[in-house]
Amino acid sequence: MPSPAEAPAPRPALRLVLVDDHEMVLHGLTAMLAHFSDQVVIAGTATTYDQALALVDRTRPDVVLCDVRLGRTSGIDLCQAITTAYPEVSVVLLSVYDDEHYLFQALRVGARGYILKRVDAAELVTHLQRACDGETVVDPALAGRVALSAARIHAGEFWPGAHLGLTQRESEVLELLVAGRSNRAIASTLVISEDTVKTHLRGLYRKLEVTDRAGAVSVALREGIFR
Structure with a gap:
């Protein structure tokens, strides 16, 4: 010892x-x-x-x-x-x-x-x-x-909307948008601020080539990102 x-x-x-x-x-x-x-x-x-x-x-x-x-x-x-x-x-x-x-x-x-x-x-x-x-x-x-989850990502099962350039967080915001959630509800669910939600919305609007929530939801449904 x-x-x-x-x-x-x-x-x-x-x-x-x-x-x-x-x-x-x-x-x-x-x-x-x-x-x-x-x-x-x-x-x-x-x-x-x-x-x-x-x-x-x-x-x-x-x-x-x-x-x-x-x-x-x-x-x-x-x-x-x-x-x-x-x-x-x-x-x-x-x-x-x-x-x-x-x-x-x-x-x-x-x-x-x-x-x-x-x-x-x-x-x-x-x-x-x-x-x-x-x-x-x-x-x-x-x-x-x-x-x-790591195994799925390694196998190529990325998040919905990745093929359109959405980040995982933008995909999460879009999913809640399709579900009809308000900015406040999205912020609460994702444990982020409402300002951060707005930043992600601007990003996904740009990538989906739309100008508002209705347009984003329309693209998500048309492309089969979320149903």
Whole structure:
């Protein structure tokens, strides 16, 4: 056995920022992680998009643990803002949504992980450490479906509308458009802002060579993209 002098130095505690629009959740996470204070130190908490960005700028944590939904804004949008402005900061999304749809959104904007809220404290600490080590951490409940989706993409089964140049997100917006959803409903379903929805609409209008929602729906139905 190695002598104490040869034992590896203990890992420094991670500096963590918690973001959730419910104070009760923040208190619960803080209490849960208090038992692991030698591994995780909470640098601050925030309940809004703007508070979170200001806190990250001020504290420069190792990792941000953020809810997917933040009231009228989105944890997905916050993740993108953080990873763009502070690429050295790892972002892990925490969610109640057991759906790979949200996971793919998170990974597309640079998230280091997507964890379900049923995770226990010890598992959460391990996930955060792995994310800071550069790994992409996916909740085990979603891992199988992610592998299946990756296999389908590898086999050439791309998203509807890809042959017309639509991105996957534009395809998702178009599908909801065909279903008659409003911009607000689309934003809520995809966990993005209404401004982001409008940006995607402009993109798909241009690619489909139409000028409005009715035109986009007409092309989608005519081309058999969605029925």
